[in-house]
Amino acid sequence: MRILIIEDEHKIARALKKALEQENYAVDVSFDGDDGYAMATTEPYDLAIIDRMLPGEYDGIGIIKAMRKAKIHTPVIMLTAKGTIADRTTGLDAGADDYLVKPFALEELLARIRALLRRPIEVQQVILTAGDLSLNTVTFEVKRADKPITLTSKEFALLEFLLRNQGRPSNKDTIISHVWDYNADVLPNTVEVYMKYLRQKIDDPFDGPHLLQTARGFGYKIESN
Amino acid sequence: MRILIIEDEHKIARALKKALEQENYAVDVSFDGDDGYAMATTEPYDLAIIDRMLPGEYDGIGIIKAMRKAKIHTPVIMLTAKGTIADRTTGLDAGADDYLVKPFALEELLARIRALLRRPIEVQQVILTAGDLSLNTVTFEVKRADKPITLTSKEFALLEFLLRNQGRPSNKDTIISHVWDYNADVLPNTVEVYMKYLRQKIDDPFDGPHLLQTARGFGYKIESN
DNA sequence: TACCTAGCTTAGGAATCGCTTAAGTAGTTG
DNA sequence: CAACTACTTAAGCGATTCCTAAGCTAGGTA
Secondary structure (H helix, E strand, O other): OEEEEEOOOHHHHHHHHHHHHHOOOEEEEEOOHHHHHHHHHHOOOOEEEEEOOOOOOOOHHHHHHHHHHOOOOOOEEEEEOOOOHHHHHHHHHHOOOEEEEOOOOHHHHHHHHHHHHHOOOOOOOOEEEEOOEEEEOOOOOEEEOOEEEOOOHHHHHHHHHHHHOOOOOEOHHHHHHHHOOOOOOOOHHHHHHHHHHHHHHHOOOOOOOOOEEEEOOOEEEEOOO | OEEEEEOOOHHHHHHHHHHHHHOOOEEEEEOOHHHHHHHHHHOOOOEEEEEOOOOOOOOHHHHHHHHHHOOOOOOEEEEEOOOOHHHHHHHHHHOOOEEEEOOOOHHHHHHHHHHHHHOOOOOOOOEEEEOOEEEEOOOOOEEEOOEEEOOOHHHHHHHHHHHHOOOOOEOHHHHHHHHOOOOOOOOHHHHHHHHHHHHHHHOOOOOOOOOEEEEOOOEEEEOOO
8 A cells, every 4th residue: 555645844754654664555755745746646646645734836735636636536634733624624625535633643643544545445454365365464464274474574565455456457567556665666577576476475385276366468466266 | 415313412413414404415313323223224325424422232333333344335424522542543443434523513524524425436337248248347357158258458458449339330440549559550450350369259159149240341349239 | 253342361470478597785683 | 794684686488469461251343
């Protein structure tokens, strides 16, 4: 899951990035409105956290409006120092899906992120499964046929993405843009290499059907049956 | 837009109902958890506003959990008197999409309702069919008479185009400009070749009528009957 | 019937795709 | 500072896919 932060207070931005990365999200940060606008409209994010007051031509509201106009429906959490009702409602009406008044508890932001990410793709479960394979997004445990499997964090992120898109093939570019963050531009080949790693861990040692499948020309998918 | 309110404080419930009806929503009210649960799971609502503390076997959290378990994804706004973070997050994690702490401003509730109702589940044609042929644009699966068919990506793109223009013939130039990208200039003959490939996969092996038809001088079409 | 043209068919070379191995880099740990 | 781990790239291979060329068939017309 890939998240964009647009926040001009570097301290807050960096703290957020760190916290979210610990939750295994791929995080990009932008420190001003113009740059943030460009990123929000060109890169595919699963969620954006945007400060209301920003330097540059675009403030938070402007970015959201521009995004919605461009038919980008990425859920947005707006951060705001102002607490008056009028301010809140203009944020929501502009197209934000939620807002938080600063200062806020990190706990709460994380819960709201989970709430928003839960919506578009089915009900977001803590434990994702496919056949006898299971992945726990909270404890980061992965098992197949009740045997624990050790994955690196990239492998884990990749497997989580595939499980969340179960049954539908994702091509390499899509996978890269959701599993890796902005400054990391990796070659499609990297995905292929990771697929091999994953297969060596979740498929090859087991008797059952191979869960990780290649749909030539369309991408990779995990099939439950 | 139809909204369900589950709230045991009659005064608040009635005030809400009145306010929402003025906004032109159709509103149902339930005053206790058990009754509310029954309504939430049997009637189709576009949104539910549920109090956290309720008399009866089901409290607010219980209702939401039961709804989600029953695969009802109606957006839910939770009302709560408790303002501690722990309480808030359990609500969101249980499957609520938003919450409001009482007392709240009506303005704000209305803005949040608008925010939640705004994101319509995109109803775009995912599965295209013609006769007993079906093509799933998300999973890239193609079937005829329930038998799976494997297509290459070009074949798939071509078939998808024909299905989207069902019944009306498309000539080779039109097909080329829609199925191939702009810089690729291919000969009309290439289309003919691909038509053969498609026929070999979707028509020849099957008993039924040939779906892929040539309209000499006008192009190719897929006919459903 | 002869002719013309649109579409059909086949085969093969070119390009691309995915798999695999090996090796390099950066960061961490003992 | 050596050893290890996680991540990424490079390069070669085999298989599939894409596209073209060339000859063929069939429908329409004079």
